[in-house]
Amino acid sequence: MIKKAGGAEQYNANKKYTAAVAVAAEACAEDTKGQTCYICTQALHWKTKEGLVRGCSCRGTAGVAHVSCLTEEAKILVAEGEENNLGQKVLTERWARWFSCSMCKQEYHGVVRCALGWACWRTYVARPEVETARQLAIGVLGNSLSEAGHREEALTVVEAELSMNRRVGASEREMLATQSNLASSYGELGRLEEALEMYRDVYFRTLKLLGEEHKDTLLEANNYAHCLLSLRRFDQARPLLLKTLAVAQRALDNGYETTLRLSWHYARALYENTSATLDELREGVTTLEETTQTARRVLGGAHPLTESIELSLRDSRAALAAREAPARLGGLAL
Template sequence: MMGLTISLNHQGKFVEAEALGRQALQLKGKVLGKEHPDTLGSINNLASSLYQQGKFVEAEALHRQALQLREKVLGEEHPDTLASMMSLASPLHQQGKFVEAEALDRQALQLKEKVLGKEHPDTLASMMGLASSLRSQGKFIEAEALDRQTLQLKEKVLGEKHPDTLTSINNLALSLYLQGKFIEAKALHRQTLQLREKVLGKEHLDTLASINNLALSLRLQGKFAEAEALDRQTLQLKEKVLGKEHLDTLGSINNLASSLYQQGKFVKAEALHRQALQLREKALGKEHLDTLASVISLILLLY
């Protein structure tokens, strides 16, 4: 049942995953007990389903519960406990609780360096999480330094073409972009895209993310026609790979609408924004942040 819940989450079927996750949690709590490691895993999976639906307050509460119980049952330095620290940081981010998220990321990183070593992949993942917390608070220079350190370690440990290494190149590009270093960011986005196409294939989700990021860099440089072409490519591939109603596909619809709007193609942009809004209301509900973002985009276009 846990495996099916995870599978549904990966497919974007978050409402169905939530229902199954609640059922699994109740059964495991009854059969195994509330503090059994498998029960705690089910708490974490349910929290993930809630998080993906924008239910950040409830997700935070469950992640806190899982973390507290894992600290009690497994100890502060157990890998599952450290994973719960990182998981809790995510809903904190979404609610603007960046200081607490950063503190958790720093704690997890320190413990992982102690338990696993500075070059362990899980330690490097915590470095990425901390850099994300720093970016969220506008600490772009510190985030860039951490991104560069992470990238160097990943190139050493995993190799230059490993998917996780390519993710770090992408993150460094984001930190540069946020500082207005658009030319350097664009160069890194192109590098990531070329390597991901070679290593992962043109239809891999990470490759599609790189196309999206490159399009964003082009939009910021005023190259809207070139960005539009990449946005159309991304959308077509996501519809093929993920389906027309997947959340990532809806994000690509919104991006294409932005590129069209910037070129004065208002009728086409409006149609796409309406399409994204309708699909997001259906998939996420009217109060999800992505749905509200679509409402705002449509209002700005019309008025």
């Protein structure tokens, strides 16, 4: 069976893909009930008999599809770009179909992202390591596993990616991206000091390589600050976030996900700090109220980032109310 599939890696990828598609379809069954795939227009896939999924920010009946249909669409678009030498810009845009919706342009999340990650990997795993498609595919898989909460598996994939990058002589920018993903895996597994050291190194090297306004630099600043928050080093995280948020608001659209994350983390640096003043707590609540509105408008209420920001808003309001109560009582006593 393994030989017929094309080898151990291909066989494993095929099995993982099939299992991930089943999990995704089951998880999305209630949300997609009574709907049809926007690509093939069928409710049940004609060949695989799989159900429908939706893991983006589309609303209503939009964005509903089969993982198989999304996979085939991405494969065809990338293949056309490769065969016709359409250029790096076009190929990059087409490659994004492996992890983002063609309609709302937002990245897939959760179990749908995981299924597409395995779909991408099984498509290109048989190619030589020196080919760009295979190098990109393992990165998509690692990010997808992390997004779906498969932390140990994600770490294994990212370590394999980093090893491959060293063998093929990847560019510094590619190495930085992989090291950032490795730091993320460390953080998710509670290895925070290791994660912090790597995030710090990646951020400053990216800043030197690409400049402060580049989207990758802003993303790495956010990652570095997030790790500082996890270690409760608020005095270090706050100035970094304040500076980076100002750059992001100037260089990126306010609806861009990195900007939302920076705003969210800046508010966390305020309200999670037990030494924060009353005014800082109020600023944190106000920032989260504004960020929540933007996240709901841009990403939708069901997006994991929106849900996380809303949870922080509830926590910040509770922290502010607890701090204000003694002040009000003291005022009455006077």
